[in-house]
Amino acid sequence: PLQEGLLFHALFDEQGTDVYIEQMSLTLEGQLDAVALRASWQALLDRHASLRAGFRQLPGVDE
Structure with missing residues (x-):
């Protein structure tokens, strides 16, 4: 259900700013220490699936 909500908002206003993008x-x-930075970032991504979420709308696929 959470991913469905993310997808709904991404498709609802395709011209607007994506409300789930956050930059810092x-x-x-x-x-x-580039090796330590990369490893810590990877550990964060591995632990939190929502940081890996993304959507593509394939041509000809409505659902």
Whole structure:
């Protein structure tokens, strides 16, 4: 049901801003450990399925 709601809102107003997109910008100081950053981001995605949700509407498919 949650994914159906996300899809409904994505299709309801195709010209409007997607209400479920959120962006954040951070400024990091000092050395960046790219391996640790990538691993922590992957762990976050692995744990929270809603961060992996996405929808494509295929041509000729109404449902």
